[in-house]
Structure formats: C-alpha cells, structure tokens
Amino acid sequence: MHGEPALPPGFVSFPHANPDAPQGGVLRLAHTGGFDNLNPFIVRGRPAAGLGFTYQSLLVRNWDEPFALYAGLAEDVKTDPERVSVTFRLNPAARFHDGSEVTVHDVLFSYRTLRRWGRPNHRTYYGQVDEAKVVGQRSVRFTLQPGNRELPLLLALMPVFSAADFETRRFDRVTLDPLLTSGPYKVAEVDAGRSITYRRQRPHWTDDVPAYRGRHNFDELRFDYYRDGDAALTAFLAGAYDVRLETDPQRWAKAYDTPAARAGDIRLQQFANRSPAGMFGLALNLRRPPFDDSRVRRAVAHGFDFAWLNRTLFFGAYERTASYFAGSELAAPWPPSEAELALLQPYRTTLPDELFDGAYAPPDAGDQQAMRANLRAAQKLLRAAGWQVKDGAATRDGQTLGFEIMATDRLQEKLALHLKRNLARLGIAIDVRLVDSAQYAERRARFDFDAVFHDWGASLSPGTEQAFYWSSAAAGQDGSRNYPGIRSRVVDAMIARLVSARTREELVAACHALDRVLQWGNYVVPLFHQPGDRLAIWNGLAWPAYTAAYGYQIDTWWRE
16 A cells, blocks of 8 residues: 555565465354355345355455555556556456356456445445456456545455356345355355355465465364354353354453363463554444534543443453554554644634644543542533433433443443443433344444444554545445444545555554544544454464464464
C-alpha cells in the first residue's frame, strides 16, 4: 500500500510459515450456533465456518506487513502511479476444483456478480470501478475512479469463482451446494448446521507458489458446531476438537485446571501480535431516540465501570479501550500533530471544543465513590438534554428514558446487566434481551436494535473498510458495520483522506484525525481488549516459531 514490499523476488515463503512443515492429519475446530449457507459472499443466510480455505483471490496478503500482496491467481500486476487502473495477468496453471482453467472471464464474472449481488463491502468497493475488460488471453484491466489509492489492492483480494458454475443456478440464493472455487481445500462433507469438513487437494496448483508454501498443511479441516460457549468448552475438555481460542478470563484462569492439562496433554499458549486492538464496544443506535442526542450517549458511557469489572470478574486480563486503533501508532496522540490539525481545522465549528482541548479518555471508576462521581456527571448531561430524574425515573415530556440492549452470549449479558444496575440509579430503564445467534445476526444486519455489542477489527493499514464501518453511505445500507448509524461529513472527509493517502505519514495523520472524531462523537461505549490471543491446544499440533504482525495464523500450523 505504501513503500516497497518487504519480501524480495524469489522469496521461499512468508516469514510466519514453515516451508518444511509436515503434511497430513486432521485439524478439528469448533464454532457456536449453526449455519445454513455455503456462499459467504451474500448477505442472506449464515455462512459455514472455514469457507475461506476453499476460494482464492488474485493476490495473497502477507500478514506480517501492514498491507502488502504477492502472487496468487495472478502472476503479474501493473498499476500506474496515480492508481487509476490496474491490470492482472493470470497464472496459466490456475485451476478450479473440477480441473477447469481459471480464466479472465471468470474474473470479470466474479467482479460483476459481487458488484451487483455481493455483500455491502463488495458493492462499495467494486462500485468505484469505471470499466473492466479483457486485454489479452490471460489479462484483465480495471479502470478506477480517482481518489482511492487502496482500490487496486482491494480488487486484488477479490474472490474468484467459476462463471460456468452459475449457468444453472442463481448467485443471490442461500445454498448448501458448494461453489466451484480454486482454493487448497474443497468441501467434502456437510451436516447442515452441525458440521462441515474440508479436504486438502493434493497435488494443488499452488504447491510451488511462494505465498502458499508452508501453509494448508492438514489433509482435513473439520468444524463442529455447538449450542453455546459452555457446550463448546465441555466438548474441548473431552477431546472433541483440537484448538480453542479463549476470550473469557474466568475460563482461562479456572476452566482448564483438568487432569489432561495437569498431565501436559493440553497446552495453554499466548500469542502476541502487533496489530491494533480494534474497538469492542456497545453501539448506540443514533437512528432512534434517545441516542440521537450525543449528551445521552455520553451519559450512558459513564455507567460502565471497567476498573471494577476487570478486577472482580476478569482477573485483570483486559486493558481499557480508549481508541479505535488502540495499541498502535494509529491511535490519536496528545497533543494533536500539525498535520492532524490541518485536516480538522476546516470543520472546527462543527466539532466539540474538547476534541482540541484534551486527550480523550472513557469514563471509569473502580470504587463506589468514583462511580457516584461518574453518575453525577451523567446526571448533569441528562439535565442538559432535558431529562429530569424524579421518583426513580428519568423523564422528559412525559416519556421515560429507557432502551434495550441486545446480547447473544453470557459475556455480553453480564456487561449489559452491569450497565443496567449502574444506570438504574439515574432512573434509566434498560431491558437486557438475550437472543440466539440467528436472530442476533438478522436484527443487527437490519439495524433493528437500540444498543448492540460489536467488535470492529482494525488493521495496520486502515482503508476503505472504514467507510463500511462509519460512513454516511453505510449508515443506510443493510448489512454494513455502521451499527451506530453515523452520518457525519467530518467522518466522511477523514475516511476520504485515509484512502487517498500517498505516504504512510499521511495515512497515520488521517487515522489520528478519524480516531479523534469518532472518540468525541460518543457513538460507541468503548469497553476493553485483551493484549494478544490465548489458545488452549491439545498435544500433537505445532506452529512456526515466528508469529506474524497480525498474530497467529492457523493455516501455517501442522500435526506433528
């Protein structure tokens, strides 16, 4: 994206992969909920886990660099200095699972289909292409709208599937018939909603492609589904699957004290990463009152006591999230740099004074005295918004202040109940509704909620996905990640600066400005993040000694 790729021509493999890794065996993994769809590129349905192993893109991302791509389906790429066109030349060896050649016509079909029927992010990205055409037997050129220097890389990551596969069926329908794709794995067995198994294709046309060496080492990948996290944990401890990502500090501290762990059959492993933590928070839906008022949103944030929760429930495992790019150089510093101020100055009259006068820090407490002070500050904000607390209820014009928090697991429910108890002291009535994963996904996609939890991932090279998260256009687009419903010309302008940045320095300044505007907009109640990843692993698995910048990559593991 910026500068030169880290790996030279003729590199052997990615640094976080072992090109000499043993091949074979089965890797068993788990998910909760269920699935009803084998097409992950449409909004409808719940796609099965692991489908990413079955398809390929034109180029392949190296997860040890902020954003750098290497040869995949395409063996060559050319783009002009302004990045308003990009041409890909396909590898003549590229084949779909039925043995047919991957052609430029399949690339154009995939582009046109995703532009019309794909998920909102696909429609957003590919809608910025002015023309796509074949320019040779194995080459295709995309002419792009100016202003988004990331777009050639996003097109390079476009999934490619067979045009012939859809001559007799529609793309925009939920299906349990696998798509014809070209990835290292192929769907082998499907037990709808309960399990799915993928089988490694050997030999595979990528066996000598450097970006694939040392990866996809297992003969089979099996994903089993469980009702909830408790059921999945019980199954893991019984040896039903091999690897479990643990995000619950209580479980990490206590649940794995079993005979198998004491005997050394289960390893508890922590993997560091150097990527931003992202934003795990409670999205407050601005499309509905009372959250169309920033003072109410800010008052609600005063009810969350991270320090107390972290000490009493989470064994001190978490860090408070204060930035949308926490833990990286992209997090807004204090004081703002001259480059950042130059970006924000034209919008100064529309931004709160605090944005320029101090560093953002989410409200916190840690004890009853500090919590009372927070609630007094929240009460002042509510009064300024016209809400008065009387007889244990906050009211305005005969209406009682209240909202629903939708949760889908026990951790979210605990957090919602914690907020409910604290805000009840201000007369705010909160209804905590625990729903199943299917209802949660559907309601969230249609923005049918008052408040909902979400974890927005972050990259070392933020770009067009930020429009999918926070832009005015995404606020009205079902299936987008703009759950708060942000419609801000300042946010839109900072995202535009982000994607048009020509240097890393320009990108960092735009990130700082965007971070600061989102922070002081109080669109999300920031919660917390865990440094690195915690995994429980049954013996028999191994992984490279070097961990990528973005953390562990399970496609580089192998069975000993």
